Amino acid sequence: MTRLPAQPGEVIDRSRPVDFTWNGQAMSGFAGDTVASALVAGGVRVVSRSMKYRRPRGYISNDYWDPNGLVQVGDEPNVRSAHRLIEPGMAVEAQNVWPSLERDLRAVTGLASRFLTAGFYYKTFMRPAWLWPTYEKVLATFSPGGRIDPDTPHRYHDKRYAHPDVVVAGGGPTGMAAALAAAGAGARVLLVEHCHRLGGHLLWGDEHDRALAAELAAAVETAGVEVLVDSTVAGRYEDNWTGIVQRSHPVAVERLVKARAKVLIVAPGLIERPYVFDGNDKPGVMLSGAVRRFVNMYAVRPGSAAVLFTANPDGDAAAIDLERAGAEVTVVDARRGEGIVRALGGSKGVEGVVLADGRRLDCDLLVTAAGWTAPTSLLNMSGDRPVYDEAAARFFPSVSIGNVLATGGLAGDGTLDELIEHAMATGRLAAARARAVSHRLQAATARAVPVNGEEPEWPVDERPDLARDPHPALFRSTTHGVVDFSEDVSSKDMVGAAAEGYDSVELLKRYTTATMGPSQGKLETVNTVAVLAEARGQTIAEVGTTVWRPPYAPVTMGALGGRLFEPVRVSSIHPWHEANGAVFMLAGQWIRPDHYGDPAGEALNTRQNVGIMDVTPLGKLDLRGPDVPQLLSHLYTNKWMKLAVGSVRYGIMCGEDGVILDDGVTGRIGDQHYMMTTTSSGAATVWEWAENWLQTEHPDWRVHVTPVTSGYTSINVAGPKSRTLVRRLVGDVDLDPEAFRYMQVRTATVAGIRDCFMWRIGFTGELSFELHVPAGHGLTVWEALLEAGEDLGIRPFGVECQRIMRLEKGHFIVGQDTDGLTKLPAVGMPHLLKLDKPDFAGKPELTWALDDTSTPVLVAIQPTDPSVVPDEASQIVRPGTDEIIGRITSSRMSPTLERSVCLGQVLPEVSRPGSELTVVMIDGRRITARVMEHHAHIDPEGERVRG
Amino acid sequence: MAESPAFESPVSTPYVSYGGVPIEPSGPGSPLTLQDHSSTTKFIVRAGSETNAFRQLSTPFATSRTEDGVLIAGQRPDEWFLVGREQAVRALAGRLDRTGHVSLIDGTHGRAMFRLTGAGSALVLEKLCGLDWNDHMTPDGAAVSGSVAKVTCDIVRNDLDGVPSYLISCDRSFGQYLFDVILDAGQEFGIQPL
Amino acid sequence: MLIVPCPNCGPRNAADLRYVGESRPRPDPNSASAKEWRAYLYERANPAGMLRETWYCRSGCRRYFVLERDTVSNEFTNPPTPVAKLGKRP
Amino acid sequence: MKQRPPRYSAARLVSRAARKRVWPRVWREAPLRNSYDVVVIGGGVHGLATAYYLAANHGITNVAVLEKSYLGSGGSGRNTAILRSNYLTPEGVIFYDRSLDLYRTMAIDLNMNVMFSRRGHITLAHSDASLRTMHWRAEVNKLQGVDSSVIGPADIKKLAPVLDTSSHPRYPILGALYHPPGGIIRHDAVVWGYARGADTLGVEMHQKTEVVDIKVTGGDGPGGKGPGGRVTGVRTNRGDISAPVVVNCTAGWASLISDMAGVKLPISTRPLQAAVTEPVKVFLPVVVVSGTLHVYVSQTARGELVFGASVDPYNTYNIRGSLEFTEGTAGHLLELMPGISRMRLLRQWAGLCDMTPDYSPVMGFTPVEGFLCDVGWGTYGFKAGPVSGEQMAEAIATQRTPDLIGPFSLSRFERDALVGEKGAAAVGH
Ligand SMILES: Cc1cc2nc3c(=O)[nH]c(=O)nc-3n(C[C@H](O)[C@H](O)[C@H](O)COP(=O)(O)OP(=O)(O)OC[C@H]3O[C@@H](n4cnc5c(N)ncnc54)[C@H](O)[C@@H]3O)c2cc1C
Ligand SMILES: NC(=O)c1ccc[n+]([C@@H]2O[C@H](COP(=O)([O-])OP(=O)(O)OC[C@H]3O[C@@H](n4cnc5c(N)ncnc54)[C@H](O)[C@@H]3O)[C@@H](O)[C@H]2O)c1
Ligand SMILES: Cc1cc2nc3c(=O)[nH]c(=O)nc-3n(C[C@H](O)[C@H](O)[C@H](O)COP(=O)(O)O)c2cc1C
Ligand SMILES: [Zn+2]
Secondary structure, eight states, rough: OOOOOOOOTTEEEEEEEEEEEETTEEEEETTOOHHHHHHTTTTTTOOEEETTTTOOOOOOSSSTTTTOOOOEEEEEEEEEEESBBBBBTTTEEOOOOOOOOOGGGGGGHHGGGTTOOGGGGGGOOOOOGGGGHHHHHHHHTOOOOOOOOOOOOOOOOOOEEOOEEEEOOOOSHHOOOOOHHHTTTTEEEEOOOOOTTTGGGGGSOOOOHHHHHHHHHHOOOOOOOOEEEEEEEEEEEEEEEEEEOOOOSSSSSSSEEEEOEEEEOOOOEEEOOOOOBBBBTTTEEEHHHHHIIIIIIIIIISSSSSEESSSHHHHHHHHHHHHTTTTTEEEEEGGGGEEEEEEETTTEEEEEEETTTTTTTESSEEEEEEEEOOOTTTHHHHHHOOEEEEOOOOOOESBBBTEEEEEEGGGGGGEEEEEEHHHHHHHHHHHHHHHHHHHHHHHTTTTTOOOOOOOOOOOOOOOOOOOOOOOOOOOTTOOEEEEETTTTTHHHHHHHHHHHHOOOOHHHHHHHHOOOOOTTTTTTHHHHHHHHHHTTTOOOOOOOOOOSSSSOOOOHHHHHHHHHHOOOOOOTTHHHHHTTTTEEETTTTTEEEEEESOOOHHHHHHHHHHHHOTTSSSSSEEETTTTHHHHHHHHHOOOOOOOTTBBEEEEEOOOOTTBBEEEEEEEEETTTTEEEEEEETTTHOOOOHHHHIIIIITTTTOOOEEGGGEEEEEEEETTTEEEEEHHHOSSSSOOOTSSOOTTTTEEEEEETTEEEEOOOSSSSSSSSSEEHHHHHHHGHHHHHHHHHHHHOOOOOOOHHHHHHHHHHHHHHOOOTSTTTOGGGGGGGGGGGTTSSSSSSSSSHHHHTTTTTSSSOEEEEEEETTTOOOOOOOOOOOOTSSSSSEEEEEEEEEETTTTEEEEEEEGGGGOOTOOOEEEEOOTOOEEEEEOSSSSSSSSSSTOHHHHE | OOOOOOOOOOOSEEEEOOOOOOOOOOOTSEEEEEEEOTTTTEEEEETTTTTTHHHHOOTTOEEEEETTTTTEEETTTTEEEEEHHHHHHHHHHHHHHHOSSSEEEETTTTTEEEEETTHHHHHHHHHHHHHOTTTTTTTTTOOOEEETTTEEEEEOOEEEEEEEEEEEEEEEGGGHHHHHHHHHHGGGGTOEEE | OOOETTTEEHHHHHHHSSEEOOOOOOOTTTTTHHHHHHHHHHHOOOSSSSEEEEEEEETOOOEEEEEEEEEETEEEEEEEEEEEOTTTTO | OOOOOOOOOOOHHHHHHHTTTOOOOOOOOOOOOOSSEEEEEOOOOHHHHHHHHHHHOOOOOOOOEEEHHHHHHHHGGTSSEEEEEOSSHHHHHEEEEEHHHHHHHHHHHSSSOOBBBOOOEEEEOOOOHHHHHHHHHHHHHHHHHHHOEEEEEEHHHHHTSSOSSSSSSOOOOOOEEEETTOOEEHHHHHHHHHHHHHHHHTTTEEOOOOEEEEEEESSGGGGGTTTTTTEEEETTTTTTEEEEEEEEOGGHHHHHHHHHHHOOOOOOHHHHHHHHEEOOOOOOOOOEEETTTTTTEEOTSSSEEEEEEEEOSSSSSSSOOHHHHHHHHHHHHHHHHGTTOOOOEEEEEEEEEEEEETSEEEEEOOOSSSEEEOOOOOOTOOOTTTHHHHHHHHHHHSSOOOGGEEEEEEHHHHOOOOOHHHHTTTTTT
């Protein structure tokens, strides 16, 4: 046991033991322990194996970034064991080991490591080519992560937006101080801390540090700052849109907070940088911060005989902590020119170290405190390009971005007091700038409370610069240590890659994969750059860094995806459909009945008796104003200036490129009142299309366009008995065929419901009445129809039946029988194109398209064998060849004709009635088919609809 | 004339939570409530700034006010919602000067409408809508349109006796979806249907 | 997410709007040559810098309007109402 | 005469390591000269392949590839590396299929293992309309000899067990277009392989060399540029270069380069984003695409999921990326495969795409003599790199447009002879 007696700053609760398993073995720790602290307390030294060479690895940084500390917890892969708290019953396993952590058979690759330099795979496995798939499978077994269970459910994740004045990323002393100062200056502040509690590095500091942490945390609480712990500011995006992932949430598994920060304060502190030397990845080689966290926060002693290589006060403090914990400590001080060269030891971990002066010391813990990496990630995302400072041996922010302010260790050094002072100044500055932004926002926002007074001054940044402590530049490329622990890349790999010409930092990265693993450069960036600089004989500043990109820390797909808002639309008859056996289909956002069990039967019944269909999704636009005819003439390709009140007309709309956009009927209901119908999927597009013309090209036209699709429940009553049925429910309209003719519209009272519209149109080719009932009474009318039509053999029908019937009738569907290049002349309705109008959308292209003989046209097609239904999208080829000259766009078995019927697009040369076509079936068979004279397979004269 | 049959709401009862558990409606005294107001009469007025009706309405874009029991909300630069009891709305609409290019459309059937009331109602909206619901940005009376859980809604802040309250309306076909989504978002704050 | 300064509503999330594209004058449909018309349909200036473009305030005021934006920095200039870009002051 | 560099092979890898010999540079750094026979602008897969095939197939070796940043810094280093040829138009299908042919033998041809993993590619259909488009593509493909077919949910589940093929999701999976020859490749290796191959044949690659102007004389436009003119060279940040042939292979920056010559393009530049998760053990053996949900995803040999969506909603040259992208795409991926909920996103990035109105490229000669374009690659141009290089090289060498790229000429817009690939390319990859 290496659990120490109670430590003054420990965050574990010894009264609450927690049992869990490690690779199936029972382990225990205390509430508050991380998986890492509990494992190390339990004597575990090796937690993983390295990615390529399978070398045993122990904790190195003991924090979220620890490249060696990724474990499998239940069905969750890649859990940060130095960050995740233990829970009762947790099943923790080493991942990426085979067959076991102790004996990984793939470790043989370690022996071959001198051949397997970075990028070796680009130079091998090429011949014989047929073996590559096998190599591929073998390589895949080296994939480094844990495993997922395909059946893991995506549990309840949540999202929210936030509009704070100031977001503070980082809850260390400076983040807390900045938050306090900003709140004190009147700002609404959101303080976000990646770890489980506020305090930052003070949590593993001395008594004075811990007292300060507690004091600041308490002050933050009373200051009304909203605090999110175990939460990460994952990204800063356009206009300070910040994404925050909140892991510990009372209701949801995780929650994504999307905050529009008026000012973002970046206070992430610094990340300790590993030292590159031979053997630096042996278990027991640790960073000073790791040791201090183990000892001070978790009362765990990670070793008993320590050699500590230090270049800074944090290293010195680690020595004191270790000694207090009862370890023997030998200090190797870089500031006195002392150094370490090589770690000694076997697969169980470090056993000794060779010093620069040639001495050999035994140890089971080798600690390094070699300097810092500035996690400038959030600043980079804001457009900052960090600059290297030789003297301080780390990168610093360079440009000042108005609404993103850096403070704390990231911005410079100094005493805690000085840092806190800088942070307070930053908080005040942030609050003042947020005030200016807020004023501007509020002044510009129509609905906001009007703002009084002048816009506040944009305060200048008068914060004194923080000092930069000199730090020895401890970089060594010649010692062949590991640079990227996640990716198993050594300095030797890098020097070799640079010599091969991958000698800019970006090429080096991509060739060696350094900085591309789970720690994303947090530990290894500066060392990578330093190695390359040395290899090229350049300075670190000249080499520059790779780009940091979001997220700041890896965040789960669940948190990002959350629950998707996917709206669904239903008509007011939907509950009835559900209760009456409808089989539904998705049509865009709509859910609507595809059929009620027997689409062919529905079709036959509608042809013989009467059927009703819920066509509510049909787009409906209410058009009012004196200039509606102008608008209609402009949108449609045919004429609209003389439509009589009570009449309905069909029209096709084209885009400016002449391609068919939508179609539908529009009726004139009153003097200046029209109702336009569009396809279900085209409703929104047509609305915006109409608004576009009205607002940009023709602001003088007085037309109000209002979408009323859901305002009316639309019911198509179709079939030879439909008039009989409608007559039973409508008393106030003369339904006589002469009085209410095909393509007319009336206002009616249906089943006692006033203000309904009734059109005599139909897509099915039957006599039909389309009823548009105020939606709050839609179900009433539907049920009234069913009741009144019982003796007439009424049956509801769905989309599939409608498709059969419209195809029998030869009506095309925009987007199915036409495509993204189909222009109006191709659908064979020349009467719809009126080029003598002064202007309409697409006019020039349509004029030119009339002369086009090379693009396909729409025709009706019947296979020679009536029992064969070629699938939709079957291709039509020139006989005896594979040359495509057309395709079937729609096809069905017609229950009425008891034969297959189709629509298709074919080249004009074979479009004449009677032309024989060769259709390639999906199974490869070729069948013959014939082009028909009319689009309509049934009733080409239209007697039934007019009936 | 015969009375019209009862108005069919787009929201079906009983109410069910996200997890499928039925939710009992509560009384008006509950701290956070969601109420279906879809049957309320809603007229849409369209009138350009050159019309008399525009002046009569005297409710600038993005604001609202109440006249004779009718809420007048300036939902778009040339568009208003008149919301209230049918008689009152019709009366107010009847008084509008219709000369010029003025349109009056009955939106009662086309729009679902819900009232979200309670001190925490802004928190519920914050989960669903990216607009800023803080008091200074969206004070009582504000009329705004925006996407709520990916459905475009017209929202009027219409406090009840000083308690924050929002009238949220959307295309009727989305009514059930939106009602469910708001109920779900409000679970952590103890929302109850009314 | 980008903030787009709607002249009616004020600053709004870009997701509330639809990007229509480069603002281009429509040639006279009765006299335009095929070359001119197709240039209108297909050619794009696509500058790296200031671009006049059309947006539609889909979830807000439902108005089309033209803004000028720098396609490198994504900052808007000369919005129809004086809405300064959030926080991007020097 | 230069010496041929040592070939890559396992045996040499071992022997050189044993003798501690460093491999020579993949490509050399030559001084920039002031004249070349051909200047290729853009060091992505298109530019490098063009240069390589000029040298390899036509013996034209006095060629410089000018790249303003590092090789592969554009779309070629940022793409999701999906290769397929299951397009919609016959023109498209045969064109992309030729590219796949070249990719199939590339490792051996270039002596660089580009790791083409021909694992199969499925495009999911969630509506009967998209199922119809899948059938359409499958039928066109078959007629061009390309292996594609429509399969049902049961077969989909067999290919990718992680997919939720039940009827519960908001967008249930109704079927898919299955394209066995599709797959993924190690995109950077393709770039390096072409650069190394071209270098071996004498082509020069110049990094950090930015073209700032193009010299044209005799044209109709201002400064003698534009239609009717002819190219005489380019101006760079490192000096002027004269060349009778200049090729624009700059993808997202294509309009800017083409403006320098006075040639107008039908191109809008939009960012396309992608992201990668942390690695986990391989569970997804095929490439999965869903047009309805705007996602495509594959798992690399290292175990990461690499995924992307459709282009960003507005034009910009800025590639900072957005939260909307990761949020939306993660949400859609979870619809398809709830089991990845606990995987973590590692990094997101973006690249610029040169979008054309019909989702087909713009290739070949322009109204300025000597100025050629190989642009308009949008979100789908990586797979086309080899065939484009081959055909562009042929066009330059023979001074006539090869049949394979005839349909993609710039003049098709003026003629309104678009090649509609939106149905297969908008999110398809
Ligand atoms: C996220 C993403 C995913 C994608 N996924 C796929 C996919 O799965 N499959 C697929 O086939 N395609 C995909 N693509 C598209 C594909 O990446 C591109 O179409 C392709 O890489 C274009 O190659 P290129 O050589 O033409 O251009 P690029 O690789 O972009 O090269 C152009 C080069 O020109 C340089 N340049 C620009 N201006 C100048 C100048 N003035 N002087 C000198 N040099 C200049 C640039 O620096 C750049 O390196 C994707 C693209 C992106 C962004
Ligand atoms: N970080 C260390 O290991 C360490 C150790 C000793 C001393 N110091 C010194 O501390 C002083 C600075 O204190 P400080 O307050 O700047 O740093 P700090 O390290 O005390 O606190 C920074 C906090 O920010 C959190 N954080 C970082 N990025 C985050 C993000 N994107 N989202 C949410 N939380 C995030 C971290 O978890 C950490 O708790 C400097 O002098 C520094 O040298 C730091
Ligand atoms: C197919 C593919 C896979 C990638 N895998 C990784 C990865 O595993 N780790 C990583 O950090 N980045 C990965 N990247 C992203 C690169 O690090 C980098 O972000 C991208 O090439 C864009 O360059 P930039 O971020 O420097 O602008 C990958 C990129 C691509 C195109
Ligand atoms: Zn607006």
